[in-house]
Amino acid sequence: MMQQHKKRDKSKKRATILDGAIDVFIRMGYELASMDKIAETAGVSKRTVYNHFGSKENLFQVIVDDFLAQRQELKTIAYDPEKSMEEQLLAFAYAEIFLINTPRRLGLSRFLTMTFLKDIDYARETVAKYPPSYGMFIEWLKEAENDGLIRSENLLVTARVFYSLVEGAITWPALFTDDVTQLHFEPMLDEIIATFMARYGSK
Amino acid sequence: MMQQHKKRDKSKKRATILDGAIDVFIRMGYELASMDKIAETAGVSKRTVYNHFGSKENLFQVIVDDFLAQRQELKTIAYDPEKSMEEQLLAFAYAEIFLINTPRRLGLSRFLTMTFLKDIDYARETVAKYPPSYGMFIEWLKEAENDGLIRSENLLVTARVFYSLVEGAITWPALFTDDVTQLHFEPMLDEIIATFMARYGSK
DNA sequence: TCTTAATTATACTATACAGTGTAATTAAAT
DNA sequence: ATTTAATTACACTGTATAGTATAATTAAGA
Numbered sequence: 001m002m003q004q005h006k007k008r009d010k011s012k013k014r015a016t017i018l019d020g021a022i023d024v025f026i027r028m029g030y031e032l033a034s035m036d037k038i039a040e041t042a043g044v045s046k047r048t049v050y051n052h053f054g055s056k057e058n059l060f061q062v063i064v065d066d067f068l069a070q071r072q073e074l075k076t077i078a079y080d081p082e083k084s085m086e087e088q089l090l091a092f093a094y095a096e097i098f099l100i101n102t103p104r105r106l107g108l109s110r111f112l113t114m115t116f117l118k119d120i121d122y123a124r125e126t127v128a129k130y131p132p133s134y135g136m137f138i139e140w141l142k143e144a145e146n147d148g149l150i151r152s153e154n155l156l157v158t159a160r161v162f163y164s165l166v167e168g169a170i171t172w173p174a175l176f177t178d179d180v181t182q183l184h185f186e187p188m189l190d191e192i193i194a195t196f197m198a199r200y201g202s203k
Numbered sequence: 204m205m206q207q208h209k210k211r212d213k214s215k216k217r218a219t220i221l222d223g224a225i226d227v228f229i230r231m232g233y234e235l236a237s238m239d240k241i242a243e244t245a246g247v248s249k250r251t252v253y254n255h256f257g258s259k260e261n262l263f264q265v266i267v268d269d270f271l272a273q274r275q276e277l278k279t280i281a282y283d284p285e286k287s288m289e290e291q292l293l294a295f296a297y298a299e300i301f302l303i304n305t306p307r308r309l310g311l312s313r314f315l316t317m318t319f320l321k322d323i324d325y326a327r328e329t330v331a332k333y334p335p336s337y338g339m340f341i342e343w344l345k346e347a348e349n350d351g352l353i354r355s356e357n358l359l360v361t362a363r364v365f366y367s368l369v370e371g372a373i374t375w376p377a378l379f380t381d382d383v384t385q386l387h388f389e390p391m392l393d394e395i396i397a398t399f400m401a402r403y404g405s406k
Numbered sequence: 407t408c409t410t411a412a413t414t415a416t417a418c419t420a421t422a423c424a425g426t427g428t429a430a431t432t433a434a435a436t
Numbered sequence: 437a438t439t440t441a442a443t444t445a446c447a448c449t450g451t452a453t454a455g456t457a458t459a460a461t462t463a464a465g466a
Contacts, residue, residue, distance in 0.1 A: 008434055008441060029321050031234035034423060045444045047426090056424070110320050117317045118232050120379050157394055160372060164395070168371025169363060176323050191360055192367070198402040211411060211464055237453060248414045250456090259454070 014052050017042045018066075021049075021059055026107035030060060030115055060115070067112060068130055074098055075136045079143035085150075085201065089193050092137055093166050097185060100174040110175050134159040151202045158200055165192040217255050220245045221269075224252075224262055229310035233263060233318055263318070270315060271333055277301055278339045282346035288353075288404065292396050295340055296369050300388060303377040313378050337362040354405045361403055368395040 020042025024033040035056055039046040053059040074095040080088060100106045116123035127133075137159045144150040152158040169188050174180055223245025227236040238259055242249040256262040277298040283291060303309045319326035330336075340362045347353040355361040372391050377383055 010442080013442085029234070031232070035425080036423075045446095046424095047445085048443055050425070051442080110323075114317050114320045117313050117320075117378060120313075120381055123379060124381075157391070160391065161368070161394060161398055164368050164371030165364070166371070167375065168367030168369070172370065172375060175320060176326060178323055178327075188360070188363065191364060195364055195398060195402040199398040213412080216412085238455080239453075250415085251413055253455070254412080 010052065013044065013048065017044055017049055017052055017059075018063065020044070022063055022104075022108060022111075025060070025063070026104075026111050029111070030118075063108075064112060064115075064126060067108060068126070071099060072130050075133075077136060077140065079140045081143075081147060085144065085197060086193050088140070088144075089162070089196065090189065092140070092162070093170070093189055093192070096163075096166050096171055100171060101180060101185075103180060106174060106177075106180045109171075113175060134163065137162065148202060150200050152200055161199070162196055165196060213255070216247065216251065220247055220252055220255055220262075221266065223247070225266055225307075225311060225314075228263070228266070229307075229314050232314070233321075266311075267315060267318075267329060270311060271329065274302060275333050278336075280339060280343065282343045284346075284350060288347065288400060289396050291343070291347075292365070292399065293392065295343070295365070296373070296392055296395070299366075299369050299374055303374060304383060304388075306383060309377060309380075309383045312374075316378060337366065340365065351405060353403050355403055364402070365399055368399060 017038070021033075021038045024038045024041050027033075028037070033056075035046055035049060038059075039049045042049070049059070053062065075092075077088070077091050077095065098105070099109050116126075134156065138155050141150055141152065141155045141158060145152060145155070150158075169192055170185055174183060177183060220241070224236075224241045227241045227244050230236075231240070236259075238249055238252060241262075242252045245252070252262070256265065278295075280291070280294050280298065301308070302312050319329075337359065341358050344353055344355065344358045344361060348355060348358070353361075372395055373388055377386060380386060
């Protein structure tokens with residue numbers, strides 16, 4: 001103890017390395033992303049990468065956890081009786097769209113999807129560290145149902161239908177698109193929400 | 204010429220190698236699937252693998268083309284005024300489900316999805332060799348609309364909604380499931396079709 | 407049975423990459 | 437200005453893999 005003398009701020013270098021690593025992972029995929037290439041892209045020596053992250057696998061893990069934590073934040077949306085159904089459903093959809101509507105976030109989503117597909121046991125364990133994905137939306141549905149705005153015999157099924165529409169029409173197609181800036185989601189979004197309300201809206 | 208004397212049947216060995224290769228690709232992914240491992244799994248010498256397929260990349264390409272050709276066959280469904288809407292929509296859905304309802308086909312679908320995500324330019328070129336994916340369904344929609352059973356302002360959008368529901372609720376969740384034999388698609392399928400008809404069915 | 411196409415076993419080349427060791431250098435905090 | 441935590445440059449180890457070369461072996465077709 002008594003020796004808090006020196007202790008420099010490593011967070012900047014750490015962020016630089018993460019930036020470069022994400023860049024290389026997006027461009028080359030996990031296997032072909034070499035630690036040499038990551039160091040070079042980050043403008044940092046390879047030794048520094050290892051000093052900060054220990055191993056390639058751990059570096060990857062940090063990126064995954066950061067992404068999933070941010071994703072969880074986005075999903076936090078509360079029911080608001082002042083707003084229209086359509087407006088609020090759009091908000092849930094935009095939480096998904098945010099993850100893919102810049103080239104960088106789209107690349108990261110694509111990369112993580114790949115790695116999750118490569119090892120689905122790992123994927124399940126990792127995702128399990130966060131709250132259930134439909135949780136927030138089901139809570140919202142409950143309140144909308146109490147207000148008589150939604151009719152549903154099974155809220156989980158209803159939530160799955162909603163996310164099927166959003167992911168099937170927006171997220172997955174985007175993952176296979178190279179230039180996401182050219183995509184215009186709005187027409188499809190309106191159609192999705194109209195479809196959802198045709199089935200579950202009361203009146 | 205005049206020497207069709209010897210010429211043995213290589214198709215059996217070829218199929219054996221493809222089987223083993225698919226197995227290893229599914230288990231390890233493209234990068235980690237070594238040609239030694241593929242040869243060993245197929246029960247064949249590595250030299251024979253190279254004699255048949257020339258390179259790892261070409262071996263992979265053959266597997267992709269085989270899969271996509273089979274996929275195209277499945278989608279060939281004609282409108283039948285004798286059958287109910289629900290029954291025919293189910294047929295389109297089952298063409299998708301067929302690709303994922305055994306562990307082997309699911310593994311192959313997952314593997315191909317991964318490789319397509321890794322190089323979406325390659326994916327686009329490869330998929331472009333086959334007819335447009337919604338083509339068959341749009342033809343079907345036209346006839347159903349002419350019979351007054353479907354109302355749609357834009358058949359392409361309607362087709363996209365249908366496939367969003369099927370892929371979002373069935374295909375993609377299955378890709379992240381390890382034991383597909385435990386999945387029961389029927390309840391979700393019924394809900395999907397009810398949702399589609401709530402939006403696009405006329406009365 | 408004979409011919410030879412196909413296959414095998416084995417050794418080999420060239421290359422790439424994860425991770426380590428270390429001495430020298432840099433720069434932040436006091 | 438001094439201290440020393442952090443970083444760098446660079447050489448190095450061990451391992452893995454795509455693809456090739458070749459001589460010996462196998463087995464199908466005539």
